[in-house]
Amino acid sequence: MAVMDPQAQIDVLTEWMRQHKIYVHPNLVVKPHDQYPGFGVYASENEERQIDEHTTILKVPKSAILCPVTSGIANLLEEAEIDGMLGVAVVYLYEKSLGEKSPWWGYLQILPESEDSPKLWPGDQKEWLKGTEVEEVGGLDDSDVKEHYNDVLLPFFKENQEVFPTASLKTDFSYDAFAKAMSVVASRAFEIDQYRQLALVPFADIFNHGAEEHVHFETNDDVCMVCGEFGYCEHMAAEDEEEEEGAEEESRKRRVSDASSCPSLSGAPEEPLRQEPDDADNEDLYKDDFDANDDTCDMTIVRKTSPGEEIFNTYGPLGNDVLLARYGFAIKDNEADSVSIAREMLATEGSRKKWWLANAHAVCKTLGLLEDDEEGHGGCGSDCECGDEHDDCGSDCDDEHDHDHEREREHGHDHGSHDHDDEEDEESADEEIGGKEDGEGWEDEDDEEHDDEEEEEDEEEIDPEEFAQDCLTIDYPSAPSSPLLVLLLIYSIPASFFELGLSDPQGALVQLGELLEIISEIGAGELAVLEVASEKPKLKIITEAFENLETAVRKRYERYADAKITSAEYEVIINELPKEETRKRNALTVVANEKKILEGTLESVDRLLALLRKATEKKTQKKPADLAAELTANTKFHKNNQKVPPYPGK
Numbered sequence: 001m002a003v004m005d006p007q008a009q010i011d012v013l014t015e016w017m018r019q020h021k022i023y024v025h026p027n028l029v030v031k032p033h034d035q036y037p038g039f040g041v042y043a044s045e046n047e048e049r050q051i052d053e054h055t056t057i058l059k060v061p062k063s064a065i066l067c068p069v070t071s072g073i074a075n076l077l078e079e080a081e082i083d084g085m086l087g088v089a090v091v092y093l094y095e096k097s098l099g100e101k102s103p104w105w106g107y108l109q110i111l112p113e114s115e116d117s118p119k120l121w122p123g124d125q126k127e128w129l130k131g132t133e134v135e136e137v138g139g140l141d142d143s144d145v146k147e148h149y150n151d152v153l154l155p156f157f158k159e160n161q162e163v164f165p166t167a168s169l170k171t172d173f174s175y176d177a178f179a180k181a182m183s184v185v186a187s188r189a190f191e192i193d194q195y196r197q198l199a200l201v202p203f204a205d206i207f208n209h210g211a212e213e214h215v216h217f218e219t220n221d222d223v224c225m226v227c228g229e230f231g232y233c234e235h236m237a238a239e240d241e242e243e244e245e246g247a248e249e250e251s252r253k254r255r256v257s258d259a260s261s262c263p264s265l266s267g268a269p270e271e272p273l274r275q276e277p278d279d280a281d282n283e284d285l286y287k288d289d290f291d292a293n294d295d296t297c298d299m300t301i302v303r304k305t306s307p308g309e310e311i312f313n314t315y316g317p318l319g320n321d322v323l324l325a326r327y328g329f330a331i332k333d334n335e336a337d338s339v340s341i342a343r344e345m346l347a348t349e350g351s352r353k354k355w356w357l358a359n360a361h362a363v364c365k366t367l368g369l370l371e372d373d374e375e376g377h378g379g380c381g382s383d384c385e386c387g388d389e390h391d392d393c394g395s396d397c398d399d400e401h402d403h404d405h406e407r408e409r410e411h412g413h414d415h416g417s418h419d420h421d422d423e424e425d426e427e428s429a430d431e432e433i434g435g436k437e438d439g440e441g442w443e444d445e446d447d448e449e450h451d452d453e454e455e456e457e458d459e460e461e462i463d464p465e466e467f468a469q470d471c472l473t474i475d476y477p478s479a480p481s482s483p484l485l486v487l488l489l490i491y492s493i494p495a496s497f498f499e500l501g502l503s504d505p506q507g508a509l510v511q512l513g514e515l516l517e518i519i520s521e522i523g524a525g526e527l528a529v530l531e532v533a534s535e536k537p538k539l540k541i542i543t544e545a546f547e548n549l550e551t552a553v554r555k556r557y558e559r560y561a562d563a564k565i566t567s568a569e570y571e572v573i574i575n576e577l578p579k580e581e582t583r584k585r586n587a588l589t590v591v592a593n594e595k596k597i598l599e600g601t602l603e604s605v606d607r608l609l610a611l612l613r614k615a616t617e618k619k620t621q622k623k624p625a626d627l628a629a630e631l632t633a634n635t636k637f638h639k640n641n642q643k644v645p646p647y648p649g650k
Helices: 006-019 074-080 084-097 123-129 143-159 166-170 175-186 234-260 279-287 320-327 351-366 426-434 445-449 452-461 464-470 482-492 496-503 505-523 536-557 567-576 582-616 624-634
Strands: 028-032 039-043 056-061 215-219 296-301 338-340 473-475
Touching (some): 074 143, 084 143, 084 175, 143 166, 320 582, 338 582, 351 464, 351 505, 473 582, 482 505, 482 536, 496 505, 505 582, 536 582
Antiparallel strands (some): 028 039, 056 296, 215 296
């Protein structure tokens, strides 16, 4: 495909959309982006031509979207059972190979050859991201892409040589072409409906990501599973007829059964239970509410535009690990960023680690830390700021690809947190806790009375051990997640606490909740430290918890392969990079943001530990008021002015 001038590409796309009856609001402007490769959608410079909320600015007929069922090789894909993101990548490759003969050429010609996915970077450039969350989520590993190509697509191509000639396997359908195709479709695919599933939606994918979006993607997903028709179709009519016949037969059997058991009714003439409309009436009933114009993919304004500003969609509250791995860019000071210290926290083998892996979700749920859990945000703790599911689903919509909230952590290295059970009768504790690794133990007994269906759904959706690892994060700008604080306390409490947990779960949870509230308020710079200043056992537990946190964070910081360059030094380097070095800029932005989170945490922990140690001295020279002032002025974890909620019912 020949490279055209950007304006020529826009003109070709505009004409193609006109031919395919795609509506675009006249006050939108598409032009090359002034900071990044590719294009952007902008509001008019004219003050009087701004677009108000609730205005539909784009309507794309579903016949114009590109997906496995709309492509010219739909039958081949169906026979091979290739669908999802993999199917979208194949049809993208196929239609692209046709050049101007493809019905989608006018759209495809404006797409990039590839997105800048780190999986496609050379090895020396991947080194920039060693030790980052991008590496943790598998963003540098292309083995899954190679596996899909070699095990699924290559046999498929060879079995259909009339469509995919052997010679083309070295060009249009090579591994390199497929890897690039995956990077494009994974960053652009939208979830459409039950029939089409994932698809490329022309023009909708030109809107770039912004934390505060202007537009929202909308479509009707309740369509026929056989033909994709929105509204009432012949397949639905046939299905309804079968259901009605089945219901009528079942009703007849019940009436015969009831009549035979009641002699006074035996042999009485049967009356129909209700008068059924004929098929024509039934079809008209559904068609009354059907509007063919609704079978489109729409973009609607949710925030009024300003003259000349770029109009953004949002891909959701995603950290830079996912943004770079899937979409090829990173954002400075990304508020959705977090750094996992699961590897460090779970490195030491011991009974408390085993107990945590089995019971973390149940305990956090009982402590009221999972308000968002029922909506599918199972790994964020109470401070999760995840919004609704975004429409732009990207690669996580395919089971064959990395899910953006699934972190495949490595465990078991030689640096871990201090575990009292390794010192205090570990064998006894293991014996007592060993039978509780199935999620029983410290759960509030009242919770066992919850609806069985709800519990079954939770078990299906959440893997307890996966949750126990994924929730151990430090979130932007420098706040340990609530589950992480719980684990820090678990590691720091005396062994006797476990005995209490086994014999009196309710009492243990109350005490754990109180400790969590105290440690959270201390971290937030509250005066709670003064209320427990005379309670040395509690201060000792909390002090040790923060010491464990400091150790884990320092070990996490050492994983970066960059000679301990600080975040401030990275910002200087980034500012001096030439504009064209976007790949390095994005990589260093990821590292700088993560290091800033860890550095801020260490700074707060170091100051806090100094104050806590002073508070535990037998002869402290500090007056309570002085200690409070020093604590409030110098020490707190930053969490966007949010606090962990108090223990429920306290």
